[in-house]
Amino acid sequence: MADHEDPKTGKKNKGTSKEVCGYPLSIFFIVVNEFCERFSYYGMRAVLVLYFKYFLRWDDDLATSIYHTFVALCYLTPILGAIVADSWLGKFKTIIYLSIVYAIGQVAMAVSAIHDITDTDRDGTPNNMTFHVVLSMVGLFLIALGTGGIKPCVAAFGGDQFGDHQERQRRTFFSVFYLCINGGSLLSTIITPILRAQNCGIYSKQKCYSLAFGVPAALMVVALVVFIVGSGMYYKAKPEGNIMGDVCKCIGFAISNRYKHRSKQYPSREHWMDWAEDKYDKLLIAQIKMVLKVLFLYIPLPMFWTLFDQKGSRWTLQATTMDGNFGAIVIQPDQMQTVNPILILTLVPIMDSVIYPLIKKCGLNFTPLKRMTVGMFLAALAFVCAAVVQIEIDKTLPVFPSNFQSQLKLLNMGNHPVTAGLPGYGQVTLQAAQASEEYFTFEEDQISISVSGPEMKRNISLIKGQRQTLLIPLTISDEWQLTADLTTKPEEGNNAIRFVNGMNKPVNVSTSEVVFGQIEKFHYSNYSQIRNGRATFFLQSGQLSCAFSRDFGFGSSYTFFIPSTLSLGSNCQESITGAEDIKPNSVHMALQVPQYFFITAGEVMFSVTGLEFSYSQAPSNMKAVLQAGWLLTVAIGNFIVLIVAEVAKLPKQWTEYVLFASLLLCVCIIFSIMAYFYTYIDPTEIEAKFRRNVGDDDDDKNDKQRKLEMEMMKRDLDRSDDEHYKGKQTKM
């Protein structure tokens, strides 16, 4: 039998797997598994909201709430996975079983997105939506169970593969592990939206959500297979019974015992957990102390995630009000999020190989908790940048009417100039087919407008908080019409376009993607959303057929006017005039890069370090539990976003960014104080001492000697200041 195998069980011993450059070979299978799994998770997540909105036909609010609930669930289930792994199945089996559950969930999602299954009338839309909703909800539940369940196990299982002589390699492993997370996330968030945009279907073609979910499902199967292939090489720590149950009972006993002995006649004990000594093993008590110390330190951490996770919501919404034209490429608002994994892939190696060694060379002890504090500070700084960008955006946004105001624009549908008299604005002259450049603001409910050339006078009713356009007709006998205009920027950086038909006959307008439909004479169409770039509009009215093109930026709104003079042979490109109701976004998306840089640098210092810290400070039998505790901070952070956004309801977006930055800054100060009093421990060493002590017990040591040793060990655990990560302990 090989010397790296346990003689009794034949299983591998820790840190004895085949090595490549000092790293256990088994690690390769674990990082590839993580890469595929994160591809699967982030790929599916990237198109999820659009699937809810456009396939299941949910409204924005429902889609957003279900999306956030799903994300929060994904970070709550790690607790379950950790308990199962640490106390029952062990990490290896837990990963295998839950990966199967996960893959089934992904397949269910892919199947739920095949519209042909229930498209009995073959019109391209499902006829039994309940089937698709139920299947996708079951799928999402299984995915949340799977992804969350395996998450703490995979990281801790990876850490388990290193022996005590491989401390440095283990730290690098956590960095590489993080790179794999972000490599998977980056690739999938680029690829799955492209897959979604394809058309597929048996009877009728639709956007291909089934492919966008199918590829992540396939990647999850690959992740599982890769993990199983490495099976023979892993060190598999045995689960140590119902450890969570024992922990809870032990804590419960300590509290009740303390309460029973609250009278002054009983001498106090050094730590409240020491009240459990009357019934419980000292090793277990020491392990619980280690976990509680770390969990206490976790209390302020969710605030970091509260800010971090707004990349996908607030920052993406901010990008929708910005200009994404980068010359050779045009970036969509949601694509800005890929800046985060791109920066992670660049910053992690730079930090590990340049920044941290440089800091060390300068003689500074940049301990994990110091890094995490700096990470929090950088995240707060990112939100200050976001606030500054928001202030710049706000300067360019149109001033929409308040609840006490209404706004009016004029459009001359005639072939001759007209002059309109507006209360408070004097005479406004409009050429043929021309609209006023700006909206006029009024506080009255009704105004009287007189038009000369031809002479007309009308009382116009205005609506508070609304924008309208008054269509001044061709002749006195024609009807005066008021349109309802937009009072918000168009969504997702699209452009809202509508047409006013000044001709005496109906006209059909369309582009290759959008149909405006038939517009009756002297009437107007609804708004349609046009993406940025060049769009060509086709007009067709009886014999008349022509086209014209316009370039669009992001977030604008135009009213195009089809003049009464348009006839067979007319040049539409020149004849059709456009009124700019809302200007396109002018603040460039590149201005978001600094905030992405700071949040990502913060993430590297906070999250990569926190992942490793959670592993290194956990007792051997509670590694996965502490990883789950770490992930729980992500879930709580997500809930805080929902709560603060609902409760704060600040009128200006930049003030909300400043609020979040200030909150994190306060939390950062609190954390740095807590971290200052934290003493790093080496769980293996402490556990070994306690185990040795049990052996000594068997040798019948005298009471006095034993007491002395216990005192020394307790002191080791609670107060020590030697150097970190050398088997000794240190302060922040």
Ligand SMILES: CC(C)[C@H](NC(=O)[C@H](C)N)C(=O)O
């Ligand atoms: C939730 C974690 C911070 C981590 N996410 C990332 O690294 C993102 C993609 N930068 C994960 O484990 O998914």
